[in-house]
Amino acid sequence: MFLRHPALHAFDFDAAIVDLDGTMVDTLGDFSAALGGMLADLRLPAIAAASIETMVGKGSEHLIRSVLAHVGVADIEAVYPQAWERYQHHYLAINGQHARVYDGVCEGLEALRAQGLRLACLTNKPLSFAQPLLAAKGLDGLFEQVFGGDSFERKKPDPLPLIKTCEALGTAPARTLMIGDSSNDAKAARAAGCPVVLVDYGYNHGEPVQGVDADAYLGSLVELTATTPALSA
Ligand SMILES: O=C(O)COP(=O)(O)O
Ligand SMILES: [Mg+2]
Structure with a gap:
């Protein structure tokens, strides 16, 4: 199939790999609630959601270490094991309750599937957080494969999880x-x-996403649908 977006006319795809936090679901409220519970349990100062937003994207371990540094913990590794245990406890208790699916996500992904694309979800979130979240938001049925930040040896931005996800789908990375x-x-x-x-509209460590090397920037996943014959032919 061909995608509607002008920058993507040259590409022909067999599958799409879709990120979760900041792409499909606005989870900042969940991160904020879980980290708030963790910090309270550790008797540490609170952190604002705006600060958390800049730290999301490289997985839970990186997020917890960044938050501990931000609130002034000197010996992060000494606190980390308990912080991770408390974070996991709170996150699983509220998972999805302060999160919402972005506009256009279901329509956009259903249209890609209707045009024959195979879909996988690949997130840096732990798989045990990702699976119940997708189910709670009614997104789980869209994906043939779901992989988390702990599914492979390394996380994004390393290419390994994408290469492994392509292997699981049986598709070539270029397609x-x-x-x-x-x-x-x-x-x-x-x-x-x-x-x-x-x-x-997601989280890019507080930086405009247009500054990142990519093939196109979208305001909504519906922009991916090839509904315009002149553009999709
Ligand atoms: O957990 C994170 O750091 C973000 O996960 P993502 O890969 O779905 O954006
Ligand atoms: Mg993301």
């Missing part, structure tokens, strides 16, 4: 489109040889 919201998705895609589009 597998990465759809993400951050430099982690784009760097991983470039290194794996996958074309990549980025949404402009």
Whole structure:
């Protein structure tokens, strides 16, 4: 199939790999609630959601270490094991309750599937957080494969998770489109040889996503649908 977006006319795809946080679901409220519970349990100061937003995208371990540094913990590794245990406890208790699916996600992905693309979800979130979240938001049925930040030896921006996801789908990276919201998705895609589009409404470490090397930037996943014959032919 051909995608409608002007920058993508040259590409022909068999599958798409879709990021979760900041691309399909706005999870900042969940991150904020879980980290708030963790910090309270550790008797540490609270952190604002705006600060958390800049730290999301490289997985839970990186997020927890960044938050501990931000609130002034000197010996992060000494606190880390308990912080991770408390974070996991709180996240699983509220998973999805302070999160919402972005406009256009279901329509966009259903249209890609209707045109024959195979879909996988690849997130840096732990798989045990990702699976219940997708199910709670009614997104789980869209994907043949779901992989988390702990599914492979390394996380995005390393290309390994994308290469492994292409292998699981049985598709060539050059014919597998990465759809993400951050430099982690784009760097991983470039290194794996996958074309990549980025949404402009997610979390990119506080930086405008247009500054990241990608094939196109989207305001909504519906922009990926090939409903315009003149453009999709
Ligand atoms: O957990 C994170 O850091 C973000 O996960 P993502 O890969 O779905 O954006
Ligand atoms: Mg993301």
